[in-house]
Amino acid sequence: MKTFIGTFVNKIDAKGRISVPAPFRMVVQAKGLAGIALYPSLTDPCIEGCGLDRIETLAESLPDDALPGVKQDAIAHLIIGTARETPFDGGGRIVLPEDFMAKAGLTDKGAFVGKGRSFQIWEPAALADAQAAMMRRLAAARRAELDGSGGPGT
């Protein structure tokens, strides 16, 4: 498996540790990596994660020097600056940085959500809310579409 797929809820212990779901772990271990990179999501109240190869690729894609006039890489710099390398312990866990947990509202449980090449870690309740909100938006969009092309659908 080479993509992050599915949702898994694991416990966060007193030390801030959480087990990375075995399928996710295998995605990064298959690349020969011994840990993941975490960074606060720029758009959602959650932590984002990926193999740290992705971060290093991001860093290497930047121009060799910070010269005036180049602001297109603002996002990359923001991610690189806030990212954090988190190695697996013997049991396949990582330690969630405290400030990341605070930003994502994480306390005792974390929901890993696969996003393909990356994944997110949500507070389970917040994830449910966000997903419900997205469903409502989709339903509304569909209704709006049907309204224009015929009667109210089922």
Added chain:
Amino acid sequence: MKTFIGTFVNKIDAKGRISVPAPFRMVVQAKGLAGIALYPSLTDPCIEGCGLDRIETLAESLPDDALPGVKQDAIAHLIIGTARETPFDGGGRIVLPEDFMAKAGLTDKGAFVGKGRSFQIWEPAALADAQAAMMRRLAAARRAELDGSGGPGT
């Protein structure tokens, strides 16, 4: 690890010493270097740093087509001319030059921010401001994009 990733805040003691974060130290030590090179940032109110090797590379690997109108050699000479070598002490610390500290507004704490091939040292509050400003800019850009597709702005 071969790139500077993440943010770490350390204390500056009365002697102007500050611990270089262990992950950053390992990046340069992996290259066989026993210290780092510092120079005032040309674009931000902070100190910039990297391995000594990068300064040497800078003198040679200047593309002449990156920025039309900007004298690349001038920038290189500026960096090379102002850069200072700062060796690690036994505990992995460096001594921040006083004039650099003044330019960056550093007093009692310094925030190391990874930038991939290099890193920066900020006054923590100034860093927070700069990052917040950047986030606002990104959010504004995103809003501008969404406006085209019908969302009522906040």
Added chain:
DNA sequence: TTGACACCCATGAAATCCCATGAGATACCA
């Protein structure tokens, strides 16, 4: 001589590693 600077060691806190345990799922065998 006096100041600045580099090197040394000490210490507490925090992060990391290690092993143990139990539950659940799977595979295997009768």
Added chain:
DNA sequence: TGGTATCTCATGGGATTTCATGGGTGTCAA
């Protein structure tokens, strides 16, 4: 097909090491 053995995985706690930080001493230069 039912039951059992095995394995993986998630979790808990303790021990060890690393790291950041503080201060002292020696050395060199002005």
